[in-house]
Amino acid sequence: MAIGFLLGGIACVLYAVLVGYFGGIKKSPGLLKFVKMKLGKGMEDDKAAKICLIMAIIVLAVGIFLFIYGGVTYAG
Numbered sequence: 001m002a003i004g005f006l007l008g009g010i011a012c013v014l015y016a017v018l019v020g021y022f023g024g025i026k027k028s029p030g031l032l033k034f035v036k037m038k039l040g041k042g043m044e045d046d047k048a049a050k051i052c053l054i055m056a057i058i059v060l061a062v063g064i065f066l067f068i069y070g071g072v073t074y075a076g
Helices: 003-025 029-039 045-073
Strands: none
Touching: 003 029, 003 045, 029 045
């Protein structure tokens, strides 16, 4: 596996775990405040938490794809 795919996959999984846990499950006020600041000031906390969970799932899927694609491409 090429090192770029490995590092990209690890970064995606790490991002998904941290944002999914702190933003979606634990609902950390600091992260939710940051999400609301970037996406819209009038947003509710529940909507920001759902956005965190959705983005965590999408990025986790990208990370899994990077692991699989890197492993298949460079299985030499």
